[in-house]
Amino acid sequence: MEKRVTFRGWLLPILLIAPQIVISLIFFFYPAAQAVWQSLFIPDPFGLSARFVGLGNFEFLLSDPFYRASFFTTALFSILVTAFAMVPALFLAVLADRLIKGSSVYRTMLIWPYAVAPAIAGVLWLFMFNTRVGLASWYLGQFGYDWNHVLNGGEAMGLVVLASAWGRISYNFLFFFAALQAVPRSVIEAAAIDGAHFWRRFFTIVLPLISPTTFFLLVVNVVYAFFETFGIIHTITAGGPQQSTTILVYKVFADGFVGQDLGSSSAQSVILLFVVGLLTVIQFKYIEKRVHY
């Protein structure tokens, strides 16, 4: 799609677009190129010189059990976050969609967590499950369950998943609610006249009709779990215990900044660039389809 009517001249538009391009080149493309370049070297321990190793960093990474574990952790984490963020959101949206009165009040209440930063969400959940003072861990203790996410990797994963999914329910709720509202009433009424009860209507008519939104949210939630949960993991577990919550993005940070292992951190960045690229392509391919839908 192009405009028929345009203005003449080439200097003005280049000046107009320049700020965006300059910022992109300096802070996006140059660092990304640096990451690719540095991933081919191993710096000496004093940082004075670097030895060219070709794909050595990548070979090392892919054979490194810690890195492979981090891949598995990321996969598990993003599946759990996506499920726990989407299923309750869909349930609440279905309920809200059935109400004529009051649904806007509930909506106002439900969007609060969206405004809460991931890192703050981390602090809130850390507080509830703190091993010494947490209310939730105290009640679990009363029931004879000894909660300790500082030592227990599974509990640590559970806690970061809960905190990550909690902040995301609002977002998914808004999208599901908008999609449900757009389902033509006449279709549902026709099914109701044919005697289909609520859950039958939901699974055979409503769910297929909102599937574009569901697929869209699947991709967006996976992207969220991969790249936007750093604050939660950093505040609650700092990747521990024994790296049980070290997702890929956290490992880039931990190896590059804390561990000062630049070659490996850069190689991890490059691998993540491929992951983002793949997710972006899926997102756009899918959105193109949605436009035709």
Add this chain to the structure above:
Amino acid sequence: MAQHSQGMVLKQGWGLWLTHVFMVAGVLIIFFPIWLAFVASTVTQADIVAPPMPVLPGAHFWENYTKALFAGVNVPVATMLINSLVMAVGIAVGKIVISLLSAFAIVYFRFPGRMFFFWTIFLTLMLPVEVRIVPTFEVVAGFGMLNSYYGLIFPLIASATATFLFRQFFMTIPDELAEAARVDGAKPMRFFIDIVVPMSRTNIAALFVILFIYGWNQYLWPLLITTEPEMNTIVMGIKQMFPSGDDTADWPVIMATSILAMIPPIIIVVSMQKLFVRGLLDSEK
């Protein structure tokens, strides 16, 4: 039409009550973490370290909030709030301005390299800061922008999403308006300022809400580049308030800070709810 179909499709009687009960339960569960943080910010440390902590607010609201705002742990929370405000407004305004300009250039001009620039902007979508942490830090350090507002704002203000959103909107502006402006001999920038920007104001406002929250909630970037406590933003500064080692954290002050960190974005989201929902649904299309 909605009237006579209610009985079949929308619940009445017991079903309606049950729907409300589930809905209220859902809202309460989702609200609980925020409520508990608020309670913790109004009681004393002694109330908290002897579990179970109370679930109703105490009488120490002013004491805890004054302590947080004006004393803090490493730095007064008031300072961190100002830093966050500058950063969030800077990022939101910066993204909007440079995206308006570049979308205008792409839509209303034909110039060499236009498609190249378009794809350059598009590709930034694939380069989130999380995947190029170390080299971006080095660039910012090279410019001497560590511990500065410039360093907090500039690396985050390129925006493919905002550019595409404005481009999409500009495409719907009738050609007749540009035609008329050209016939009248108006310069492109006059047309931009007098017609395009005023017509985009709802989009600008909706985007501002989303981008303000995006900027306010940043964590990793301020964590990397603000090493001086005076430059900490509130969202990343909270983590710094936890003591290292085995000391007990000052929970009432930390939770008061958490509440303070939530208030600005929550006010914006709730008060501008219509714009916010619209901006959210639009910006993801």
